[in-house]
Amino acid sequence: MRDVAIIGVGMIPFGRRDEDSLMDMLAYASLKALDDAGLGDKGVNAVYVGNMGAGILQHQTSIASSLVDRLSLLPAAADVVENGPASGGSAVKNGLLAVASGYYDIVLVVGGEKMREVTGWRATDFVATMAHPQVEYPYGITLPGMGGMFTRLYMEKYGVTREHLLAVSLKNQEMGALNPYAHVEMTLDREGIFDSPHAVVNNPIAADPLHLYDLCPVSDGAAALVLCPLEMAKKMAKLPVLIAGFGQATDTHTLQEREDPTELKAVTLAARQAFEMAKLKPADIDVAELHDAFTILEIANSEHVGFFKKGEGGKAALTGKTRFGGQIPINVSGGLKARGHPVGATGVAQIVDIVWQLRHELPKNRQVKNARHGLTVNFGGFGNNVTAFVLKRVEP
Amino acid sequence: MPVDMELEAVLRPTQYPMVPYPPKFITLANGKKMVIRQAVREDVPAILKSVHPCLFIERDYYDIVSARLYGELLAWYRYRVKSEYCLMGQVDGYLVGVVNGRLENEKVGMSYHTLAIDRGLRIGSHLFAAKMEYHLDYLGQEEVLIVAESPIGFRRWMIEYPLEKTTIPHELGGGDSYRLTRAIYLAAKPRLVVGDRPVPQDLLDEAEKEIKFADDDTIRERIAGLKGR
Numbered sequence: 262m263r264d265v266a267i268i269g270v271g272m273i274p275f276g277r278r279d280e281d282s283l284m285d286m287l288a289y290a291s292l293k294a295l296d297d298a299g300l301g302d303k304g305v306n307a308v309y310v311g312n313m314g315a316g317i318l319q320h321q322t323s324i325a326s327s328l329v330d331r332l333s334l335l336p337a338a339a340d341v342v343e344n345g346p347a348s349g350g351s352a353v354k355n356g357l358l359a360v361a362s363g364y365y366d367i368v369l370v371v372g373g374e375k376m377r378e379v380t381g382w383r384a385t386d387f388v389a390t391m392a393h394p395q396v397e398y399p400y401g402i403t404l405p406g407m408g409g410m411f412t413r414l415y416m417e418k419y420g421v422t423r424e425h426l427l428a429v430s431l432k433n434q435e436m437g438a439l440n441p442y443a444h445v446e447m448t449l450d451r452e453g454i455f456d457s458p459h460a461v462v463n464n465p466i467a468a469d470p471l472h473l474y475d476l477c478p479v480s481d482g483a484a485a486l487v488l489c490p491l492e493m494a495k496k497m498a499k500l501p502v503l504i505a506g507f508g509q510a511t512d513t514h515t516l517q518e519r520e521d522p523t524e525l526k527a528v529t530l531a532a533r534q535a536f537e538m539a540k541l542k543p544a545d546i547d548v549a550e551l552h553d554a555f556t557i558l559e560i561a562n563s564e565h566v567g568f569f570k571k572g573e574g575g576k577a578a579l580t581g582k583t584r585f586g587g588q589i590p591i592n593v594s595g596g597l598k599a600r601g602h603p604v605g606a607t608g609v610a611q612i613v614d615i616v617w618q619l620r621h622e623l624p625k626n627r628q629v630k631n632a633r634h635g636l637t638v639n640f641g642g643f644g645n646n647v648t649a650f651v652l653k654r655v656e657p
Numbered sequence: 658m659p660v661d662m663e664l665e666a667v668l669r670p671t672q673y674p675m676v677p678y679p680p681k682f683i684t685l686a687n688g689k690k691m692v693i694r695q696a697v698r699e700d701v702p703a704i705l706k707s708v709h710p711c712l713f714i715e716r717d718y719y720d721i722v723s724a725r726l727y728g729e730l731l732a733w734y735r736y737r738v739k740s741e742y743c744l745m746g747q748v749d750g751y752l753v754g755v756v757n758g759r760l761e762n763e764k765v766g767m768s769y770h771t772l773a774i775d776r777g778l779r780i781g782s783h784l785f786a787a788k789m790e791y792h793l794d795y796l797g798q799e800e801v802l803i804v805a806e807s808p809i810g811f812r813r814w815m816i817e818y819p820l821e822k823t824t825i826p827h828e829l830g831g832g833d834s835y836r837l838t839r840a841i842y843l844a845a846k847p848r849l850v851v852g853d854r855p856v857p858q859d860l861l862d863e864a865e866k867e868i869k870f871a872d873d874d875t876i877r878e879r880i881a882g883l884k885g886r
Contacts, residue, residue, distance in 0.1 A: 279716065380808055447777060450688025459851040462786070463686040463779055474686070 262361045266494035266501035266655065267486050269298025270613040275444040275482030275601035283312075283319050283375040286483040287328050290606075291371050294485035295332075299498040305487075306365035307338040311352030311372035312605035313345055314387050318378055328371070338365070345391040346554070347641025348372060349484070349608025350509075350648030356488045357504055366489055372609035373483030384479045388604065391642050393515045405476055407516060407643045408555035409468030414523050415557055416470065418572075423470065425575030427455050429556040430474045432584055433592050437599020439626050442610075444480045444601030475556040480601030484610035491655070502616045505634075506541065506651030508534025514645055525565045528638060531649035532566035535636070539651035543567035546651070547632040548618045549589060550611035552640035553596040559583075562638050563591060566649070590629050593618070608639030612650060619654040670739035673760045678744060678791045681852035682860055685778045689748045692856055692864040693787045696743040696755075701734040703868040704745065707752045707774055710873040714880050718807035719772075725806075725829070726770040729757055741769075744791065746784050750869040754780040756788045758801070766792035766801035767828050771810065774871075775879050782813055786850040793842045802827055802834040818845045 271293025273286055281289070287310065295305070310325040321327075325339035344351035349372030356368040376384045385403050392398040392407075415421050430449060437443035454464035454474050464472045494501035510530035516522045536542060543566060551566070553559035560574035568589050569577050582588040594600050594614040597607060615635035617623050635652045680694035696704060708730070711723035732738040740760035746753045753775040761767040768788060773781035792798045803820060804827040805811040814820055820835035827834040856864075871879070 381812075445777070447687055449686055450684075453684045453686040453688045457684045459684045459853075460686075461848055462782055462851050463684075465848065 263363060264491035265357050265360045265488055265504050266491040267504065267612070267616050267652070268489055268494045268497045268499055268501055269294045269296070269300075269487035270485070270616045271295075271297055272442050272484040272610055272613050273482060274442045275480045275603060275606070275610075277377045278375070278481040279377070281481070283315055283321070283373060284324065284327060284331055286375065286481065287324070287371050287373040288331050290373065290483035290485040291328065291332055291369055294369065294371070294487050297499060298487040300367065300487070303367055305334050305337045305367050305369050307340070307356070307359055308334060308369045308371070309352040309355045310339070310341050311344075311348035311350070311370070311609055312341055312374060313343055313348045314374060314376070314604070317387050317390070318375060334369070344646055345641035346388070346552075346602070346604040347608055347639045347646050347648050348605040349610065350637070350639030350650070351608070353486070353609060353612060353650065354507060354509060354648060357507055360488050360490060366493065368488045369485060370488065370609060371483060371485035372606040374603035374605040375481045376479045376603055377481050381479055396515055396517070403468075404554070404643065405468040405471060408476070408557060409471045410516070411522065411643070412470055412555070412557040415561060418523050419575070420572060421557065421560060421575040423455070425560060425579050426471075426475050426556040427451065428578040429553065429559050430454070430598065432578065433553065433559075433596045433598040434474070436585060436593050436627065437595025439624075440595050440600060443595045443599045444478050444482070445595075445599045449474060471555055471557070477554045477597040477602040480603045482601055482603035482606045482610070484606050484613045486609060486613060486616070495655070500620050500657055501655045502619045503653040503655050504650060505653040506535035506537070506539030508532060508538070508649045510534070510647055512645045514642070516643055523561070525561055525644045525647075527644050527647040528562055528565040528640065528649075531647040532636070532638065535649040535651045536567075539653065541634060541651055546589060546634050546636045548593060548615065548629040549591050549636040549638075550594060550596065550614055551591055551638045552607070553592055553598050554602055554640070556598065558640060559591060559596065562640065566636065566638060585627065585629070593627055593629060608637070608648060611637040611639060612652065615652050619652055665736065669736040673740045673763060675740065675742060675760065676795055678742070678787070678795055679854055680856045680861060680864075681787070681854045682856045683783050683852045685748070685780070687778060690860055691746045691748050691753060691780065691783065692860055693744055693746050693784065693852065694861075694864060696745050698734055700745070700868060701730050701743075703870065704743070704752065704755055705730060707870040707876065708755065708772065710876045711772065711774070711880065714877060716880065717809055719880055722770050722772055722806055726755065726757065726772055729769050733757075742791070744784060744787050745868070746780055747864040747868065748775070750863050750867055752868050752870050754784045756784040758788055758792070760796065760798070761802065761828070764799045766796065766798045768801050768803040769829070774876060781809075782849070783851070785814060787852070789837055789842055790850050793837075793839055799839055801837045803837060804829055804831050804834055806831065817849065
């Protein structure tokens with residue numbers, strides 16, 4: 262197996278992009294990544310597109326081959342990777358394995374989703390199609406509903422409080438306000454969403470005990486990256502970032518079948534695999550992008566990947582350990598919470614943000630000093646399919 | 658424009674007496690304080706300057722809502738509508754939203770429009786709630802007839818309150834009216850109607866000193882910018 266590096270990344274601002282089709286967004290992000298890679302006359306061998314819902318939301322299928330044609334990358338191989346909200350992470354995995362195996366040299370991976378084309382109700386329903394078709398979906402469960410139940414259990418078992426959730430929400434919005442790619446570039450105020458009696462309207466319950474600002478927005482967006490063998494990458498213009506570790510695991514489809522629904526086994530396993538492959542430990546990570554579709558997930562993920570002991574993640578958020586400048590900065594991009602969550606794009610976008618961190622390319626107010634190792638966790642379903650990547654700066 | 662007051666007396670509708678809406682303030686999600694207060698007729702030209710750029714925004718039915726609101730406010734300014742009122746939201750003096758309506762009769766209110774000029778802070782929700790508060794708590798009406806012209810409005814009013822469907826035609830045309838009764842209002846009030854009184858004097862002074870409005874491009878960006886806030 263060859264070592265694989267990321268040599269180019271690109272992203273378009275997430276948000277509501279009425280003016281752009283899904284294919285436009287995929288193309289814009291791809292072109293940015295290809296430009297960043299500076300491939301010159303080197304051709305792209307294959308394209309993997311992470312996308313969950315074009316068939317449902319846009320009534321369009323085979324989008325990878327369409328994108329290859331749009332980008333004039335013919336006859337590059339083209340595949341769509343659909344794996345729920347972990348579609349982006351899975352697409353990167355496919356690209357990684359294709360290059361590592363020696364079959365392809367240069368692979369473009371792009372993740373994208375256009376969710377604002379439909380109403381919020383339909384977008385929520387679309388995401389809920391990942392729930393079990395017999396025992397979950399028909400009873401009206403949605404992902405925020407699962408998040409609410411998970412949060413309640415987590416509160417009872419580990420003492421997580423609304424103060425802990427609030428700390429995550431305020432932190433990620435604060436960082437998102439600094440990120441020009443973020444969907445919600447707005448800081449939140451503790452009084453306005455928590456302390457004041459006016460918060461009952463500003464921040465209503467969405468899925469008890471989760472409130473509006475505990476949830477990520479429904480977004481349009483796309484992100485892309487270019488992979489090649491590390492040895493080839495060293496000859497390219499940009500500083501390569503090594504995919505040092507990768508892991509993926511699945512858990513039961515339904516939450517009810519889990520012995521302990523607060524136990525995110527797939528996160529633990531995926532992260533462990535990624536750390537083992539990278540020969541690194543959680544303490545070696547300088548910056549992380551963890552899947553915070555709900556504030557509770559950042560807390561739970563931070564524990565399950567090994568940054569904190571169970572029950573300590575909420576306290577860590579509250580005491581600033583996960584802030585920019587803290588012990589382990591988490592979601593410096595603003596995370597899904599502020600950057601947004603176009604489901605197929607998220608896993609790729611997390612990696613793009615970490616690549617910028619490891620290349621030391623971000624402005625001072627978001628650049629983690631001397632960042633050398635980064636971790637991403639992309640969480641599909643309700644933790645039933647999780648990808649994790651450990652990325653490593655390759656010193657020039 | 659010359660005005661023939663003898664003829665005006667015929668053209669101008671008689672007005673129901675209306676107690677003033679007492680101003681209140683609300684802390685928004687971003688910590689800013691929004692003052693909600695009643696506009697007077699002389700405020701209309703300034704308000705219209707903020708409404709005007711919204712006429713050309715197709716997103717989320719801003720064009721139709723703004724065009725109608727513009728006409729309604731102008732009709733009020735020119736004394737061509739019976740018992741209309743307008744409430745406005747201001748942050749740091751800047752106009753961030755407008756709502757209006759009128760009294761159909763002493764018992765029934767007719768809700769007109771809600772326009773949020775800054776988005777993502779539930780300004781529309783707060784202003785609509787203030788409008789209902791005015792009809793039910795201050796004007797002492799029994800019900801308000803409401804229609805929505807956008808899916809967002811439908812979600813915010815018809816579903817969140819939730820309003821009662823009727824077959825009564827609404828003055829704005831379109832679909833049948835939905836009705837906010839006193840019972841529905843009182844049930845919804847704890848979770849949808851907020852605000853503190855009195856407004857601190859410095860906040861009120863700033864709001865009353867001048868109705869500030871952002872430039873056209875800023876307004877368009879806030880409402881329909883690429884980022885979709």
